[in-house]
Amino acid sequence: MVKSKTCVFISGQGSNLKNLIYRSRDKSFPIKISLVISNNKNANGITYAKKFKIPYLFINTKLKNYENKIIQCLKKNKISLICLAGYMKILSDRIVKIYNKKIINIHPSLLPKFKGLNTFEKVLKNKERKTGCTVHYVNSKLDDGNIIIKKAFYISSKDNISTLKQKTQKLEYKAYPEAIIKIFRRY
Ligand code: GAR
Numbered sequence: 001m002v003k004s005k006t007c008v009f010i011s012g013q014g015s016n017l018k019n020l021i022y023r024s025r026d027k028s029f030p031i032k033i034s035l036v037i038s039n040n041k042n043a044n045g046i047t048y049a050k051k052f053k054i055p056y057l058f059i060n061t062k063l064k065n066y067e068n069k070i071i072q073c074l075k076k077n078k079i080s081l082i083c084l085a086g087y088m089k090i091l092s093d094r095i096v097k098i099y100n101k102k103i104i105n106i107h108p109s110l111l112p113k114f115k116g117l118n119t120f121e122k123v124l125k126n127k128e129r130k131t132g133c134t135v136h137y138v139n140s141k142l143d144d145g146n147i148i149i150k151k152a153f154y155i156s157s158k159d160n161i162s163t164l165k166q167k168t169q170k171l172e173y174k175a176y177p178e179a180i181i182k183i184f185r186r187y
Contacts (some may be wrong), residue, residue, distance in 0.1 A: 001030070003024070004030060004031045004081050005029040005031070005080055005081075006034060006072060007035040007074060007077065007081075008082075008084075009039075009082065010037070010043050010045035010046075010086055011038065011043055011046065011088040012044065012086050013044050013045060014046070014086070017049075017070045017086075020085065020177065023154020029048055029180075030184035033052075033072060034078075035057070035079055036048075036052065037056070037057050037070060038056065039060075039061050039088075045085075045086075046058075056093045061089055067180070069143070070095060070099065072093065075093045080102060082102060082103040083103075083180070084103065084104070084105040085106060086106075091138065096140050098109055101137060102169065103137065103138040104136065104180075105135070105138050105143070106175065106179075107134050108133050108168045109131060109132070110123075110131060110133075110152055111134040111147060112144075116143065117129055120161045120164040124164070129154060130153065130154055130155060131152065131154035131164060131168065132168060132171055133150070133171050134147055134149070134150045135147075135150075137177075148179040148183060149179040151172075151175045151177050152171075153168075153171065
């Protein structure tokens with residue numbers, strides 16, 4: 001099986017990156033993580049890139065030409081899929097256009113509910129019965145684009161921000177690989 005060369009964009013912890021690296025070592029998994037891009041020099045996720053000898057790039061988004069650097073690097077590494085995994089920056093229209101329908105994102109809510117930041121606070125404040133995560137295609141709007149997969153769980157009265165985060169992330173580790181398998185079934 002020829003695996004699609006994939007770049008994972010991160011900003012922080014990188015637990016989804018780590019999970020995708022492990023899953024992609026499976027022969028039948030359709031992607032290979034060939035590149036990691038971080039907009040945060042100190043992102044813990046970079047340690048996984050180092051550990052698994054995956055090329056990585058730190059991008060300073062304050063620099064004028066940072067987009068060109070990203071595009072050059074994606075092209076150089078022949079990337080055909082981009083997975084955003086806790087990347088806390090909006091991708092420019094230019095990159096979204098070049099990689100049209102080739103960029104996916106994971107978000108810790110049942111989209112279209114609770115786009116943006118502070119998801120768990122919003123979920124609790126709104127007294128939701130259920131929450132979960134969504135994997136979706138990326139377009140130029142925040143946490144928008146066609147949905148590939150959603151996974152949900154019921155919220156208990158004992159839940160707080162930290163337990164919701166834990167439960168949601170546990171679901172994310174199933175949802176992201178499943179979403180990737182699902183999109184490759186379509187090709
Ligand atoms: C994940 O829970 C992901 O859903 C969220 O950031 C976390 C990153 O965790 N993404 C967003 O909120 C994007 N809107 P990780 O770095 O441990 O994978």
